[in-house]
Amino acid sequence: MRKAQEEVRKVIGDKGFVYEDDVKQLPYLKAVVKETMRLQPTAPLLIPRETTKECYIGGYEIPAKTVVYVNAWAIGRDTEVWENPYVFIPDRFLGSSIDLKGNDFELIPFGAGRRICPGIFMGIATVELSLSNLLYKFDWEMPGGMKREDIDVDRLVPGLVMRMRDALCLVPKAYAVMGKDA
Numbered sequence: 001m002r003k004a005q006e007e008v009r010k011v012i013g014d015k016g017f018v019y020e021d022d023v024k025q026l027p028y029l030k031a032v033v034k035e036t037m038r039l040q041p042t043a044p045l046l047i048p049r050e051t052t053k054e055c056y057i058g059g060y061e062i063p064a065k066t067v068v069y070v071n072a073w074a075i076g077r078d079t080e081v082w083e084n085p086y087v088f089i090p091d092r093f094l095g096s097s098i099d100l101k102g103n104d105f106e107l108i109p110f111g112a113g114r115r116i117c118p119g120i121f122m123g124i125a126t127v128e129l130s131l132s133n134l135l136y137k138f139d140w141e142m143p144g145g146m147k148r149e150d151i152d153v154d155r156l157v158p159g160l161v162m163r164m165r166d167a168l169c170l171v172p173k174a175y176a177v178m179g180k181d182a
C-alpha cells in the first residue's frame with residue numbers, strides 16, 4: 001500500500017484530486033489492481049455458460065447443452081503460469097503486456113471473448129479512480145488492537161460474487177493535501 005500511496009502522492013502533488021486522465025501516470029497502482037483481481041477475482045467462476053453444440057475443450061468431449069464454468073480464480077493461482085502465485089506481487093505486472101481485457105487468458109477477471117463483461121472499462125476506471133483517491137487523501141490504519149495477521153482475505157462467503165466473510169474495517173486519517181480541490 002505504501003508504494004502505491006507514494007506513487008499517487010508524488011504524481012498528483014498538490015492538485016487535490018485524482019482525475020481519470022491522471023490514472024495513466026500511475027503504473028504501480030494499475031499493477032496493484034491487476035494483482036488484486038488475479039488473486040481475488042470478483043466473479044471467481046465468471047458467469048456459467050451452456051454449450052450450444054458438442055465440442056472439445058482440452059481434449060475432453062463436452063456434449064451439447066452442458067453447463068461450463070471457467071475457474072478464473074484457479075487460473076489466477078496456477079503454478080504453471082504464475083511464479084509464486086499465492087504471493088501478492090504487483091511488480092510482476094510492471095513492464096508486462098498482460099492486461100485485463102480478455103486478451104491474456106491467464107488473467108480474466110472480466111471474462112473473455114464474445115460474452116466478456118460489457119462494463120469492463122467502467123469497472124476498471126471506477127476501481128482505479130476510487131482506490132487512487134482513497135490512497136491520495138487518506139492514511140490508513142488498523143482499528144485499535146488489530147494486526148495484519150488478523151486479516152484473512154481468503155475467508156470468503158461462497159457465491160457467484162466473491163466477498164470477505166469478515167468485513168475489512170480500516171481507520172482513515174485525513175492526509176493534508178494543499179490543493180485547489182482539497
Ligand code: HEM
Pocket residue numbers: 042043046047048108109110111112114115116117118119120122123124127
Ligand atoms: C470491477 C467491476 C466488474 C467486474 C470485476 C465484472 C466482472 C464480470 C464478469 C467476470 C462477467 C462474466 C464474463 C464472462 O463470463 O466471460 C461479467 C459480465 C457482465 N457484466 Fe461485469 N464486471 C464489472 C463491472 C460491470 C459494470 C460496471 C457493468 C455495467 C455497467 C457490468 C455489466 C455486465 C454485464 C451486463 C455482464 C453480462 C454479459 C453477457 O453475459 O453477455 N459489469 N462481468
